[in-house]
Structures are given as C-alpha cells and as structure tokens.
Amino acid sequence: MNEVAPATGATGRFLGFFSVLIYAAFTYAGIEMVAAAAGEAENPRRNVPKAVRRSIWRILAFYVLGSFCIGCIVASNDPHLLRAQAEGAPGAARSPWVIGITNSGIKTLPSIINACILTSAVSSANAFLYTGSRYMYALAQNRQAPRVLLTCTKKYEELPYQAPYDRAILTIGHRGVPIYCVLITALIGTLTYMTVSVAGxxxxxxxxxxxxxxxxxxxxxxxxxxxxxxxxxxxxxxxxxxxxxxxxxxxxxxxxxxxxxxxxxxxxxxxxxxxxxxxxxxxxxxxxxxxxxxxxxxxxxxxxxxxxxxxxxxxxxxxWSGKAEVDAMEGAWEEPVAKNWLQKMWFFIV
CATH class of the missing domain: 1.20.58 (Methane Monooxygenase Hydroxylase; Chain G, domain 1)
Incomplete structure (x- = not known):
C-alpha cells in the first residue's frame, strides 16, 4: 500500500487508505437520486423499493468487484499509471482499465472501454441534470427558492382519476418540465470549460x-x-x-x-x-x-x-401527508408481465 508523504510507515499507509475512502465517497455519490425520481415514477410503491434493493447488487458488481479486478491487473506503482497521472493525461488515457488492457496487449478493447466510459459519463450527466432540476423545483415549492423556478413547459391541468378499487377521485397535476430549473442546472456544466486554462x-x-x-x-x-x-x-x-x-x-x-x-x-x-x-x-x-x-x-x-x-x-x-394520494393510485398501475426470457432479463435489470 502506498504511503502519503511526508508520513511514513504505518501512519503513511493508513493515510493512504483513508484518502482512498474520500475519493470512493465521490464515486458512490448519487445513488440517493432514486428518491427524487419517486415523484415521477410509475407505481413508486413497487418500483422505488425494487430500485433500492437492486442498486445494492449493482454497487457490489460494478464498484466492489470492479475495484478488485482492476487492483489485480494494474499495480498502484504501474509506470504507465503514474506517468498518466503526473502528466495529467486527458480523459480515459489515465483510466486503470485502459492501462491494464494496454499492458495486456489487447489492441481493440481500449477503444471499446473509452466508448463505455463516455456513455457512462453522458448517462451520469443526464441523471444529475434530472435530479438537480427537481431538487431546485422542490425548493421553490417549499418557498426556499424564487417562485419563478416553478415555471414549467406545460400549464397546470387537473385530470380526474378514478381508482378502480375504491371509486375515489384523485386529482393529478401535470406540469411538464421545470424549464428554468433545468437550464440553471445545465449551465453549471459549463464550468468544465475551466479546463481550457487550467490543467484538466x-x-x-x-x-x-x-x-x-x-x-x-x-x-x-x-x-x-x-x-x-x-x-x-x-x-x-x-x-x-x-x-x-x-x-x-x-x-x-x-x-x-x-x-x-x-x-x-x-x-x-x-x-x-x-x-x-x-x-x-x-x-x-x-x-x-x-x-x-x-x-x-x-x-x-x-x-x-x-x-x-x-x-x-x-x-x-x-x-402521513401524501400517503392517501399514493394509496388511491396504487390500484391503477398495471403489473408488467414478461412474455419471454428476454423480457424477464430486462425486468430483472431495470
């Protein structure tokens, strides 16, 4: 285990381990966004707990197992890894996955890994754009942010909804997309242009x-x-x-x-x-x-x-606030039924 200078010995190794925990926290950030999606998800009482449970297995598979595998194929003192970090190599050039595959002599796979990393980055940006805008919208609803942020792409309309099991009438509001919240959240992404004048x-x-x-x-x-x-x-x-x-x-x-x-x-x-x-x-x-x-x-x-x-x-x-509305909607959601093994696999993944 590498040491954190100027500390040496057991202290240096412990600080090295502790510093990894901090960056690991950055990697795991965002799994709480499933709660933000509950307000716009179908059948949240079924799908949100399902998503929470599956996120645990995905973390174990992609993060824990992935970290173990990368630790097996790329040493912490690998010269290519150290050189990429020292030179501030752009993008996936300093990715341990790419370095490990390159060290293995596989020519095509690094490009595939780069494409996967790019896809993951776009997916992550899309997810945080969604949650960031919804958090801002919620602040405006609670009068903790300017009311102009409540502006949406559609006007508010009340739609009568009849729950089949108790004949109760529930009013559902469709407000569209909180456009100003989305724009402000997206503008934060322009801060990445700071890399033009400062090392990436x-x-x-x-x-x-x-x-x-x-x-x-x-x-x-x-x-x-x-x-x-x-x-x-x-x-x-x-x-x-x-x-x-x-x-x-x-x-x-x-x-x-x-x-x-x-x-x-x-x-x-x-x-x-x-x-x-x-x-x-x-x-x-x-x-x-x-x-x-x-x-x-x-x-x-x-x-x-x-x-x-x-x-x-x-x-x-x-x-209890809001529970009655969810109870009234519960009987309306249709339970998806897999018709073949491909759909079964898809339902298991999502």
Whole structure:
C-alpha cells in the first residue's frame, strides 16, 4: 500500500487508505437520486423499493468487484499509471482499465472501454441534470427558492382519476418540465470549460472535492432525517408491522443510519487532512476541501433565524401527508408481465 508523504510507515499507509475512502465517497455519490425520481415514477410503491434493493447488487458488481479486478491487473506503482497521472493525461488515457488492457496487449478493447466510459459519463450527466432540476423545483415549492423556478413547459391541468378499487377521485397535476430549473442546472456544466486554462486533472480534483463534501453532507442530512423519522414512528406508535409500512423495511435500522452518519461526519472533518501535513499547506486546497461546510451551515442557520423555523417535536412530526394520494393510485398501475426470457432479463435489470 502506498504511503502519503511526508508520513511514513504505518501512519503513511493508513493515510493512504483513508484518502482512498474520500475519493470512493465521490464515486458512490448519487445513488440517493432514486428518491427524487419517486415523484415521477410509475407505481413508486413497487418500483422505488425494487430500485433500492437492486442498486445494492449493482454497487457490489460494478464498484466492489470492479475495484478488485482492476487492483489485480494494474499495480498502484504501474509506470504507465503514474506517468498518466503526473502528466495529467486527458480523459480515459489515465483510466486503470485502459492501462491494464494496454499492458495486456489487447489492441481493440481500449477503444471499446473509452466508448463505455463516455456513455457512462453522458448517462451520469443526464441523471444529475434530472435530479438537480427537481431538487431546485422542490425548493421553490417549499418557498426556499424564487417562485419563478416553478415555471414549467406545460400549464397546470387537473385530470380526474378514478381508482378502480375504491371509486375515489384523485386529482393529478401535470406540469411538464421545470424549464428554468433545468437550464440553471445545465449551465453549471459549463464550468468544465475551466479546463481550457487550467490543467484538466486539477479542475477534476476541484470538482471531485467540492461534490464529495456536498454529497457527504447530503448523506449526513438523510441519515439524520431517517433517524428522526424512525423515532417519530416509535413515539406515535406506528409499528413496522403496520400495513402502512409494508412497502420497504430496511434491515438493521437505525443502527446502519447511525453508523453511516458517523462515517460521513468523520470524512467531512478530515477530508482535507493532506493540507495540514508539513509542507503541504495551500489556501486554495483548504478552501476546496472545506468551503462547502460553512456554506451548508450558513443556509441552515439563515433559514432558521430569518424564517423563525423550529425543529418539530417527535409527536408532531407529520408521517402521513401524501400517503392517501399514493394509496388511491396504487390500484391503477398495471403489473408488467414478461412474455419471454428476454423480457424477464430486462425486468430483472431495470
């Protein structure tokens, strides 16, 4: 295991391992977006838990197994890898997969890997464009962002919906696409043109550090909200055996939530540890690693003191808003039935 200079020995190796955890957090960021898609998904009570469960297996297959495989074919001190990093090689040129395949003497496969990486990048950008715009739209709905962001490509129209099992009438609003939210989110992508004047590797590290801290703060917030949610259930006498909780029942909770919260809190505090090591102090690096924390705290405190908001007591937490609408729609979704083995495989994947 490589050491983080100037530390040596066991300390240097531990810091090397810890630094990998920080970049791993950047890689895993975004799996929470399945919750953002629930508002526009068909049959969310069935499909969202299904997507959550399958994401775990996909992480094990693509991330954990993939990392193990790449560690087997490319050494951390591989000269091609070190040279690509030192020279700031563009794009997939410094990808361990491409380097490993090149070392194996396979001529065509690196181009295929490059195409796969490009496809994955486009898919990731599309997913974050969707979630970013929806988060912004939700902020506007909660009056935490300008109301102009509620503008959509379609006017609001009320469509009567008749649930087949209880004859209840449900009003469904179709608002189209939040166009301003999408445009603002897309404009953030233009920051990548900073690579024109600054080394691409440096800009990538800037974005990686900033987004990693933001993602970890997001997960800390999610864990805290979930812990409060479970406590509110207990205080209000809502049992997990209640039919209302049948959609998704994660195991080992809330212990996993507490563990995750603690884990990310440690990473947030120490994510810029290299900046404080002897001879490594740099103001720009310090800001990149830690500027997200005061920004996060500022918005929370600003909203709390300016808007006079308060933390709800557990017995006052609203656990039921929106549930009636989902209940009314549940009987309307048609359960897809696979007609052949190809469809069975497709339904299993998606």
């Amino acid at each position: 590797n440096t800009v990538f590290l800037w974005f990686a550090n900033l987004t990693t801290v933001a993602a970890m703060l997001t997960w800390i917030s999610l864990c805290y909200a979930f812990i409060r949610f479970r406590k509110a259930q207990a205080v209000q006498g809502v049992s997990l055996d209640d039919p209302a909780c049948r959609a998704y029942r994660p195991r080992f909770q809330p212990y996993i939530a507490w563990t995750t919260l603690t884990y990310f809190a440690v990473l947030v505090v120490f994510n810029g540890f290299e900046t404080f090591m002897k001879g490594n102090w740099n103001v720009n690096d310090f800001l990149v690693h830690y500027i997200g924390i005061p920004i996060f705290a500022f918005f929370i405190l600003f909203w709390k003191f300016v808007k006079k908001t308060k933390i709800h007591k557990l017995e006052e937490v609203d656990l």
